[in-house]
Every structure is written in C-alpha cells, then in structure tokens.
Amino acid sequence: MRRLGDLEAEIMDRLWRWQRPTTVREIVDDINRERPLAYTTVMTVATILYNKGWLVRSKQGRAWVYTPVRSREQYAAALMEDALGASEDRPVALTHFVRQMGPDEIDALRKALRAAGRRGES
Structure with missing residues (x-):
C-alpha cells in the first residue's frame, strides 16, 4: 500500500x-x-x-x-505490514519494532495475539 x-x-x-x-x-x-x-x-x-x-x-x-472505506487503524496496520515486507528478515524486523513499544502497547499486542490464537484453533 x-x-x-x-x-x-x-x-x-x-x-x-x-x-x-x-x-x-x-x-x-x-x-x-x-x-x-x-x-x-x-x-x-x-x-x-x-x-x-x-x-x-x-x-x-x-x-x-x-x-x-477503511478506518485510520486499518490504514496504519497496512502501513506496518508494508514496512515489515520491506525487510529480508520479517521476524527480526518485528522484534526490533516490539522492542520500541511501551508497556500499554505490549499488553495490547499480547491480547491481540491471544485472540488470533483462539481464531486459529477453531
């Protein structure tokens, strides 16, 4: 995008x-x-x-x-996806990104990962 x-x-x-x-x-x-x-x-x-x-x-x-058509948050998520796609090693880029997060953002990420895990189990 x-x-x-x-x-x-x-x-x-x-x-x-x-x-x-x-x-x-x-x-x-x-x-x-x-x-x-x-x-x-x-x-x-x-x-x-x-x-x-x-x-x-x-x-x-x-x-x-x-x-x-899309929310501001959907736009931001698409930009983050593109930014990760620019890396040759997405897991390393994601690790660097997470290290820059504050405690509230990390908590929100944990909740999102748990929710995504529940969807993957069904």
Missing part, C-alpha cells in the same frame, strides 16, 4: 475524526482555517481518493458526500 500524500492524509484525517459523511465544502472550510486552499483542489483529491477506493460517495442534493 502506498502511503497517502500530504493533502490526501489531511482530508482522510478530517473524515476519520468527524466519523460522518462529509462534503468537500466542509473539508475546504476547515482547511481554510489554517491555510488557503481552493475548493477545486480538494474536490480533485477527494475524487482521486474515491477512485483509489479510499472513499465512497453519494449524492446529497447537488453535492457529493464522502465517507472513508
């Missing part, structure tokens, strides 16, 4: 935080609080995200409303 570009990530961040279908106008208005950006630029990038399969859209009056 390719990492999202800067504006793609900025748009997706808003959609993930807002957790509701959103128009390009809402996204543009929010971005313009920080910096000027043209409506057409955001519309183009939203269309690109739709064509890449990151967003679904539906008509609401005359406007498209956009909703993410």
Whole structure:
C-alpha cells in the first residue's frame, strides 16, 4: 500500500475524526482555517481518493458526500505490514519494532495475539 500524500492524509484525517459523511465544502472550510486552499483542489483529491477506493460517495442534493472505506487503524496496520515486507528478515524486523513499544502497547499486542490464537484453533 502506498502511503497517502500530504493533502490526501489531511482530508482522510478530517473524515476519520468527524466519523460522518462529509462534503468537500466542509473539508475546504476547515482547511481554510489554517491555510488557503481552493475548493477545486480538494474536490480533485477527494475524487482521486474515491477512485483509489479510499472513499465512497453519494449524492446529497447537488453535492457529493464522502465517507472513508477503511478506518485510520486499518490504514496504519497496512502501513506496518508494508514496512515489515520491506525487510529480508520479517521476524527480526518485528522484534526490533516490539522492542520500541511501551508497556500499554505490549499488553495490547499480547491480547491481540491471544485472540488470533483462539481464531486459529477453531
């Protein structure tokens, strides 16, 4: 999976935080609080995200409303999978990654491994 570009990530961040279908106008208005950006630029990038399969859209009056297909966590997991895939020795890369984790993250990993083990037994 390719990492999202800067504006793609900025748009997706808003959609993930807002957790509701959103128009390009809402996204543009929010971005313009920080910096000027043209409506057409955001519309183009939203269309690109739709064509890449990151967003679904539906008509609401005359406007498209956009909703993410995947969660932020699913995106992060796919990036981690790609990062591990870049290594010639995935177990060693994974070991290095785990050594950088804090106690809460290690606890969450243990729970995920137990859950994955239970699924594998059935």
